[in-house]
Amino acid sequence: MTTLQQFRIRATGxxxxxxxxxxxxxASARGGGRVSLLGGxxxxxxxxxxxxxxxHLADDALLRSVPEYDAYRHTTVTVIAxxxxxxxxxxxxxxxxxxxxxxxxxxGGEHFITGDDPDVGTFIPAExxxxxxxFERCRGVGLDGxxxxxxxxxxxxxxxxxxxxxxxxTVTNDRRLPNTDGIVLDACRRVLIEDCAISTADDGICLKTxxxxxxTAIGTCQNVMVRRCSVSSxxxxxxxxxxxxxxxxxxxxxxxxxxxxxxxxxxxxRDGGHMRNIRFSRIEVDCxxxxxxxxxxxxxxxxxxxxRRPERQAGAIENLLVEAISGRMEGAINLVxxxxxxxxxxxxxxxxxxxxxxxxxxxLRYDLRPTFADIAPSAEAAGRANAWTRGADGxxxxxxxxxxxxxxxxxxxxEGLVAEGVTVKRPAPLPEGWNGEDIVEETN
Numbered sequence: 453m454t455t456l457q458q459f460r461i462r463a464t465g466x467x468x469x470x471x472x473x474x475x476x477x478x479a480s481a482r483g484g485g486r487v488s489l490l491g492g493x494x495x496x497x498x499x500x501x502x503x504x505x506x507x508h509l510a511d512d513a514l515l516r517s518v519p520e521y522d523a524y525r526h527t528t529v530t531v532i533a534x535x536x537x538x539x540x541x542x543x544x545x546x547x548x549x550x551x552x553x554x555x556x557x558x559x560g561g562e563h564f565i566t567g568d569d570p571d572v573g574t575f576i577p578a579e580x581x582x583x584x585x586x587f588e589r590c591r592g593v594g595l596d597g598x599x600x601x602x603x604x605x606x607x608x609x610x611x612x613x614x615x616x617x618x619x620x621x622t623v624t625n626d627r628r629l630p631n632t633d634g635i636v637l638d639a640c641r642r643v644l645i646e647d648c649a650i651s652t653a654d655d656g657i658c659l660k661t662x663x664x665x666x667x668t669a670i671g672t673c674q675n676v677m678v679r680r681c682s683v684s685s686x687x688x689x690x691x692x693x694x695x696x697x698x699x700x701x702x703x704x705x706x707x708x709x710x711x712x713x714x715x716x717x718x719x720x721x722r723d724g725g726h727m728r729n730i731r732f733s734r735i736e737v738d739c740x741x742x743x744x745x746x747x748x749x750x751x752x753x754x755x756x757x758x759x760r761r762p763e764r765q766a767g768a769i770e771n772l773l774v775e776a777i778s779g780r781m782e783g784a785i786n787l788v789x790x791x792x793x794x795x796x797x798x799x800x801x802x803x804x805x806x807x808x809x810x811x812x813x814x815x816l817r818y819d820l821r822p823t824f825a826d827i828a829p830s831a832e833a834a835g836r837a838n839a840w841t842r843g844a845d846g847x848x849x850x851x852x853x854x855x856x857x858x859x860x861x862x863x864x865x866x867e868g869l870v871a872e873g874v875t876v877k878r879p880a881p882l883p884e885g886w887n888g889e890d891i892v893e894e895t896n
Contacts, residue, residue: 456485462515462557464494472494480503487508489508492512498582508555517560525563557584559600560602561629562602572840575639577629581631584603585609589613590613590614600622605631610637611670618648619646627686634654634683640659643675655688655689659691680708685713686713687747690708693719693722698723705731714748717732717752717753718748723767731772732775751815762841787861789866807860809883823849827848
């Protein structure tokens, strides 16, 4: 019987990268073990977690990341995101790896800000920023009781992983720093996320299927359960896409609370992967308008299918159930396909929402971003890459006025919709720019 190794590292407040990495290497080489960072401040550059090892942050332990992109030149990963190929803590092709709390990682996002963008109310991020935790092609992953604050970019990114549990994790990021997604599941299978709390400027819990270096999907996203999580997001709180090269199937979100967010629930098909058998149940939403530079504005539910590359048709969205949704929105419910792929077999059941006017008026338009204009803007276009682009008329491309004004529910390119027990309370009299019809369906 193998005795698991125990390594305890005392806090010094100085760079402990070599000591922590040595303990991880030794524990893995001896069959597995636990590397505990004791109470106090630890400073570290890039770390590689290896098979059989738990990195434990004890009570009152603080792991402070070195705030330089070059400090992570040895912890690179193959899935590139927002130009980043680096993570602060990475694992590659490992089995049975865990990071546990209750200690905290301070990721130093404030050091990756280069300016302010008054047009959209966000900071301008540095061109190159590391993610905090990136696991690639790992099996048997656990993240439990951990606190992460101030991520420069995506916070937790799991790519092509299987048998994953993320439990009682808290993510608190700067709500003005773009691309700071909370949890990103990228082509992962058999995943449970529960009892997590996320506050961030970008997507809260996001499922993707990215493309690898050869341009093909790194895998599929299947059998994922997200439950009892609270999310506050200035993008989309609970989301599938937009990277959607591989298929998504058997995905469930239930018993979650969304507060002070831009969009609540979202499916965004763009790259050819199909989305099938998706369920959102018993979710409370609070969705508020944001400036036009943000994608969307105050929608409780957004489902869009758009061919963002002319040579590649988006994948269909099929068999979507949205039930027992309550709360408020300053936008609308949108189900829009501009692609021949379409949206089919959608059930809306037991939905009770208040639709209220917002202070900005941005909820009077529906949003098809990201589109081809966002990945290949013209040379003279103003904007920020993969975010927003202004046309010659000064309007942001992809934002479209609702025909006849904003309804409660807007449909385009949807087949097989069932709506039962759907109530959207609207103000009386209706504000200017609102549609007198609750439900508007437009033919392509």
